[in-house]
Amino acid sequence: MLAQQRQSAILDLIRQRGGVRVSQLVSRFGVSDMTIRRDLEALAERGLVDKVHGGATLAGPGSAEEPGFAAKSIRQQAEKRAIAERAAALVEPGMAVALSAGTTTAALATLLADVRGLTVVTNSIPVADALYQNPRPDQTVVLTGGIRTPSDALTGPVAEAAVSALNVDLLFLGVHGMSPRTGFTTPNLLEAGINRRLIDAARGLVVLADHTKWETIGIATIAPLEEADLLVTDAGLPADARAQIGEAVGELIVVDPS
Known part of the structure; x- marks a missing residue:
């Protein structure tokens, strides 16, 4: 899987769940911890996700947008x-x-x-x-x-x-x-x-x-x-x-x- 394809799949997961852990993504995509962290960094630089300790969540919630319990x-x-x-x-x-x-x-x-x-x-x-x-x-x-x-x-x-x-x-x-x-x-x-x-x-x-x-x-x-x-x-x-x-x-x- 190309990096761009993997990042797109990661973003879809975060949108579905509200947030993901690095360890979950490593297991799912079969790549290294460092590769996943680079993917998350790339998504964060585009303003699509917020990096948090151990994972990432959707970026920039509005005043009526409510993250799920797992994401928080x-x-x-x-x-x-x-x-x-x-x-x-x-x-x-x-x-x-x-x-x-x-x-x-x-x-x-x-x-x-x-x-x-x-x-x-x-x-x-x-x-x-x-x-x-x-x-x-x-x-x-x-x-x-x-x-x-x-x-x-x-x-x-x-x-x-x-x-x-x-x-x-x-x-x-x-x-x-x-x-x-x-x-x-x-x-x-x-x-x-x-x-x-x-x-x-x-x-x-x-x-x-x-x-x-x-x-x-x-x-x-x-x-x-x-x-x-x-x-x-x-x-x-x-x-x-x-x-x-x-x-x-x-x-x-x-x-x-x-």
């Missing part, structure tokens, strides 16, 4: 893990917490298996699955039901009705983007609705957002920055952004992925 899960993995570890320290035995959909909240879910007497409310299929894979008899998981979105969130009137009847201590909210002008945003209108209901159900709001979410804007605003009691991000966030966020949220925590 290969982005900023170290940052998301560090953010999730810091967030897990906020969860105490016997609490009722809510986890919204998102790859960072899914990373958090994998760290909650040892918390005694925990109740977790979620509209995220991956979050529920992470807790299902590590079950313990004194934990309760409430999965809302609803309409599934590309990010594996459950949304719509069924999900919103389920959440409206509940009360939790903390909500851990994953977001698509954040900015002073638009607040916390999502590219999915239905997700905005369920996320607002989750905020209403919680006594405290903890936003989990890596540095790439800064000045990324989705079509629908979930809440203004000022509504967050705590925001956990990573050291990649620029100093000016830290200053602006620090003035808006109740508390800003910056973690170092290294």
